[in-house]
Amino acid sequence: MAVQASRNDLATAAIFVAIGGYFVLESLNYTLGTPLRMGPGFMPIALGSILILLGLVVAVGAFTHADPEEDRPFPWRGIALVLGTIIFFGATIRGLGFIPVVFLSALGTALASRENNPVSAVIIAVALTILCFVIFVLALGLQVRWFGPWLPF
Amino acid sequence: MTSLLPRVLLGAVAASALLAGTAFAQDYPTQPITVIVPFSAGGPTDTVARLVAQAMSADLGQQVLIQNVGGAGGTLGAGQAAAAANDGYTLLLHHIGMSTAPSLYADLPFDSIDDFEPIGLITTVPMTIVARADFEPETLEELIPYIQENGEAVIYGNAGIGAASQLCGLLLQEALGAKMTEVPYQGTGPAMTDLLGGQIDMMCDQTTNTTNQILAGEIKAYAVTTPERVESLPDIPTAIESGLDLDVGIWHGLYAPAGTDQAIIDRLSESLQLALADETVASRFAELGTAPAPAEDATPAALAETLASQIELWRGVFESAGVAAQ
Amino acid sequence: MDLFASLALGFSVALDPWNIFFCFIGVLLGTLVGVLPGIGPTATIAMLLPITFTLSPASALIMLAGIYYGAQYGGSTTAILINLPGESSAAVTAIDGYQMARQGRAGPALATAALGSFFAGSVSTLLLAYFAPPLARAALNFGPAEYFSLIVLGLLVSIALAHGSIIKALGMIVIGLLLGMVGQDIYTGQPRFTFGFRELFGGINFVSVAVGVFGIAEILRNLENEQTREVMVKKVKNLWLTKDDFKRIAAPVLRGTVLGALLGVLPGGGHILSSFASYSAEKRLSKNPQEFGKGAIEGVAGPESANNAAAQTSFIPLMTLGIPAHPVMALMVGAFILQGITPGPNVINDEPELFWGIIASMWVGNVLLVLLNLPLIGLWVKMLSIPYRILFPSIVLFACIGCYSINLNLFDIYAIAVFGLLGYLLIRFGCEPAPLLLGFVLGPLLEEHLRRAMIISRGDPTVFITRPISATLLALALAAVILALLPSIRKKRDEVFVEED
Numbered sequence: 019m020a021v022q023a024s025r026n027d028l029a030t031a032a033i034f035v036a037i038g039g040y041f042v043l044e045s046l047n048y049t050l051g052t053p054l055r056m057g058p059g060f061m062p063i064a065l066g067s068i069l070i071l072l073g074l075v076v077a078v079g080a081f082t083h084a085d086p087e088e089d090r091p092f093p094w095r096g097i098a099l100v101l102g103t104i105i106f107f108g109a110t111i112r113g114l115g116f117i118p119v120v121f122l123s124a125l126g127t128a129l130a131s132r133e134n135n136p137v138s139a140v141i142i143a144v145a146l147t148i149l150c151f152v153i154f155v156l157a158l159g160l161q162v163r164w165f166g167p168w169l170p171f
Numbered sequence: 172m173t174s175l176l177p178r179v180l181l182g183a184v185a186a187s188a189l190l191a192g193t194a195f196a197q198d199y200p201t202q203p204i205t206v207i208v209p210f211s212a213g214g215p216t217d218t219v220a221r222l223v224a225q226a227m228s229a230d231l232g233q234q235v236l237i238q239n240v241g242g243a244g245g246t247l248g249a250g251q252a253a254a255a256a257n258d259g260y261t262l263l264l265h266h267i268g269m270s271t272a273p274s275l276y277a278d279l280p281f282d283s284i285d286d287f288e289p290i291g292l293i294t295t296v297p298m299t300i301v302a303r304a305d306f307e308p309e310t311l312e313e314l315i316p317y318i319q320e321n322g323e324a325v326i327y328g329n330a331g332i333g334a335a336s337q338l339c340g341l342l343l344q345e346a347l348g349a350k351m352t353e354v355p356y357q358g359t360g361p362a363m364t365d366l367l368g369g370q371i372d373m374m375c376d377q378t379t380n381t382t383n384q385i386l387a388g389e390i391k392a393y394a395v396t397t398p399e400r401v402e403s404l405p406d407i408p409t410a411i412e413s414g415l416d417l418d419v420g421i422w423h424g425l426y427a428p429a430g431t432d433q434a435i436i437d438r439l440s441e442s443l444q445l446a447l448a449d450e451t452v453a454s455r456f457a458e459l460g461t462a463p464a465p466a467e468d469a470t471p472a473a474l475a476e477t478l479a480s481q482i483e484l485w486r487g488v489f490e491s492a493g494v495a496a497q
Numbered sequence: 498m499d500l501f502a503s504l505a506l507g508f509s510v511a512l513d514p515w516n517i518f519f520c521f522i523g524v525l526l527g528t529l530v531g532v533l534p535g536i537g538p539t540a541t542i543a544m545l546l547p548i549t550f551t552l553s554p555a556s557a558l559i560m561l562a563g564i565y566y567g568a569q570y571g572g573s574t575t576a577i578l579i580n581l582p583g584e585s586s587a588a589v590t591a592i593d594g595y596q597m598a599r600q601g602r603a604g605p606a607l608a609t610a611a612l613g614s615f616f617a618g619s620v621s622t623l624l625l626a627y628f629a630p631p632l633a634r635a636a637l638n639f640g641p642a643e644y645f646s647l648i649v650l651g652l653l654v655s656i657a658l659a660h661g662s663i664i665k666a667l668g669m670i671v672i673g674l675l676l677g678m679v680g681q682d683i684y685t686g687q688p689r690f691t692f693g694f695r696e697l698f699g700g701i702n703f704v705s706v707a708v709g710v711f712g713i714a715e716i717l718r719n720l721e722n723e724q725t726r727e728v729m730v731k732k733v734k735n736l737w738l739t740k741d742d743f744k745r746i747a748a749p750v751l752r753g754t755v756l757g758a759l760l761g762v763l764p765g766g767g768h769i770l771s772s773f774a775s776y777s778a779e780k781r782l783s784k785n786p787q788e789f790g791k792g793a794i795e796g797v798a799g800p801e802s803a804n805n806a807a808a809q810t811s812f813i814p815l816m817t818l819g820i821p822a823h824p825v826m827a828l829m830v831g832a833f834i835l836q837g838i839t840p841g842p843n844v845i846n847d848e849p850e851l852f853w854g855i856i857a858s859m860w861v862g863n864v865l866l867v868l869l870n871l872p873l874i875g876l877w878v879k880m881l882s883i884p885y886r887i888l889f890p891s892i893v894l895f896a897c898i899g900c901y902s903i904n905l906n907l908f909d910i911y912a913i914a915v916f917g918l919l920g921y922l923l924i925r926f927g928c929e930p931a932p933l934l935l936g937f938v939l940g941p942l943l944e945e946h947l948r949r950a951m952i953i954s955r956g957d958p959t960v961f962i963t964r965p966i967s968a969t970l971l972a973l974a975l976a977a978v979i980l981a982l983l984p985s986i987r988k989k990r991d992e993v994f995v996e997e998d
Contacts, residue, residue, distance in 0.1 A: 026926040033923060034668045041675045044690055054956030058682035058689055061944040065674050072668040079664070090925070096720030100713065100893060101914040107897045108910035120894060127890040130720060134886045142887055146894055153533070160902045161205060161238050211543070211904070214827070218834050239543065240905050243681070243698035247906070250695070275686065280695070326953055332686035354952050355683045357945060360821045364764050367818060368637035370953060379834070383819055387843050458837050494686070
């Protein structure tokens with residue numbers, strides 16, 4: 019009946035097959051073992067294969083129906099800024115230290131929302147830096163350098 | 172890739188600290204000291220560290236803080252300590268894993284000997300050979316032939332590769348010249364659960380984990396693995412008494428990153444000796460089934476010697492047991 | 498000593514003003530830290546452990562236990578308000594709790610969680626007092642084969658967690674199981690799927706995965722179309738439960754309590770299953786299963802009660818046998834030892850005041866928790882009126898700092914980003930995150946118990962059906978699958994059109 023396929027289901031199937039495929043391929047490097055002493059490769063190969071199979075079932079099912087119409091833009095800006103900030107946080111927390119990293123990360127994430135302008139983003143960042151500092155460093159005693167070794171002082 | 176830049180910069184900082192080190196050594200310490208424990212909070216090593224740190228704080232007049240950096244059998248934390256500034260404000264408290272890591276892990280980010288200055292031994296926790304309450308052999312004398320006869324039919328649990336319980340098991344099998352069936356667990360807790368439930372036959376683990384179960388009669392104890400009997404388990408003979416050549420204990424040591432000023436090392440070693448002489452520390456250690464290292468062992472020389480000889484010992488043991496580095 | 502004398506002794510300790518004070522401090526700290534995204538009870542106790550060193554053993558342990566269930570409670574608050582579970586049980590609460598919050602019913606959701614937890618906590622405290630030793634003994638009959646079958650049962654019934662496609666839910670469980678295998682294989686030491694990074698040897702951090710697939714994914718979803726879509730809550734309707742609500746939660750709370758209390762006793766992973774199992778049970782028993790996943794109050798009441806009951810009874814193996822059931826209990830062992838007490842079978846006889854004092858304090862703690870949290874509901878709900886553009890940067894930052902503070906492992910932070918993206922994509926394509934999380938926590942257990950059972954049985958796979966408990970569990974699992982498949986085969990044709998809703 020339906021000619022159109024569900025893109026969502028096809029995308030899901032692709033992710034399932036990709037993840038399953040990776041785990042199966044990588045597991046081929048590990049020992050399979052015997053039933054008595056199963057090796058590290060046994061479970062991942064079994065589960066990866068199941069996942070590929072499930073992916074194929076989803077793919078076949080995709081051709082039976084179409085996606086409901088909806089307008090959902092891809093949040094490129096959000097993805098780039100939120101995920102970018104998280105990676106930035108990890109990459110610099112030891113080098114730059116708590117205060118600069120928290121400030122810059124807060125600024126970066128705040129800018130992910132189009133509702134924030136540079137001024138409000140800076141205000142949010144300052145407030146969050148203070149809040150996080152009080153909660154994590156002063157109250158919980160998290161052991162980090164306030165300013166890291168990459169900074170000259 | 173991400174970690175290269177920080178490491179280079181840390182190196183630069185370390186180098187400058189080296190130059191400045193001598194000038195500040197006599198005032199040391201002027202700020203809190205961080206001791207990295209490469210295991211999670213609440214574990215036996217963490218407990219030892221916290222007891223000692225508390226006592227050392229009192230002597231040094233600065234807080235000694237514990238930082239738990241767990242993961243990869245203790246090699247993550249040790250790696251981080253090796254890369255830390257050698258200004259005496261970041262130390263490492265590690266156990267026997269310091270000597271087994273070179274044989275168990277390929278491409279370690281540190282060298283157990285070259286990247287650290289030993290400060291002193293802290294304690295050596297004895298191990299106990301235990302079995303489920305209804306296991307047939309009653310004494311070690313009966314156990315030895317039993318294992319030699321039944322071999323792989325004897326199921327023995329441990330807490331995974333490199334864990335104290337695995338190390339003890341390896342030495343036990345070597346001493347007996349017999350192989351048992353090894354069942355690894357995620358930590359000693361679950362292994363003890365299955366021993367209590369009679370799912371497995373035997374275990375060899377630190378007194379920290381077994382003393383209470385032994386005293387309650389929940390499990391059977393055959394021997395302790397140190398040359399002397401343990402104060403909290405006076406009725407349990409040593410392995411050597413019963414004619415089994417087995418001497419293994421989980422020794423703990425305190426280290427500073429390589430290049431730390433000698434004056435600082437001496438100060439820390441002296442403080443460690445004082446901490447180990449502390450009564451509270453001694454009584455808590457006794458409750459853990461262990462004792463503080465004597466003052467002559469809480470020295471850089473004694474730890475250096477232990478470390479070097481243990482690295483050699485374990486290299487041989489792993490080689491003959493066919494355990495490869497990962 | 499009979500039960501009443503024991504409990505009287507316990508209450509004389511627990512009602513000591515100082516101990517009430519420390520109990521209160523514990524539940525307060527626990528609630529506050531538990532509310533912060535990214536920090537579960539494990540991290541909380543680890544960070545606050547040093548505070549207790551200077552206290553007497555009873556006060557210290559009472560306070561730590563308070564932090565534990567306080568944090569657990571606080572974690573559910575975050576799950577309900579901003580869809581951010583701090584641990585696996587809260588992931589279940591997030592499913593319907595967050596939907597309730599979006600419909601302006603955050604108040605009743607939080608109240609349900611508080612009341613359900615209180616009831617469950619009180620009942621299981623009694624259970625703990627009365628049945629602790631025999632229950633702990635019974636739990637020892639669970640060997641690797643039984644645990645394997647229990648986990649299979651848990652995984653299969655948890656398909657009910659999804660309200661959309663069953664196949665996709667199964668896929669998400671399997672992805673979770675696979676992700677759980679990342680790290681060093683405990684049997685051989687072989688590092689798996691680590692890309693050579695030593696930081697991944699210990700596996701992927703649970704909190705990172707949870708924060709990623711729930712919290713970050715939700716933020717990205719909300720950033721899709723900010724101008725036109727109403728991001729946060731509709732108008733808050735009421736703070737308290739209606740008469741109808743009370744009627745709806747009574748049975749789920751009761752069932753959840755029983756289920757949770759029983760599963761919590763099993764040291765090999767029973768407590769993890771409690772909230773998932775309760776959710777599945779409620780959905781199956783409900784007359785309106787289609788409401789689940791869209792804000793059904795039963796989906797909050799059951800799991801929250803089950804979780805809290807399990808949290809209490811998971812002290813049973815610790816206090817009677819000295820074996821920790823999960824990481825938080827392992828931390829408690831550390832706390833006991835630092836106080837000079839080695840937890841084990843002797844504690845109940847050697848230190849009756851401590852043993853019964855802690856048990857009685859759990860009830861006191863539950864009372865305090867309710868007294869503390871019911872008034873706070875108004876405050877939490879108000880927090881939802883903070884504009885989203887301010888709220889989400891805070892969530893991201895708290896999550897990063899929280900995850901980092903647990904182990905100081907940078908990979909825990911990178912994992913948030915990776916799982917945020919993966920979770921966002923999968924959710925966008927119609928998959929649901931809760932089954933993935935369940936698979937993730939159970940994956941390592943499933944593999945561990947299977948391999949262990951096979952070693953111990955010397956390679957004989959019939960061990961799973963010759964041991965009676967294991968066979969019963971597997972039979973139940975089979976029945977669950979058949980039950981799940983029957984209606985879905987019948988409805989298949991209609992479902993194709995509704996599953997995308």
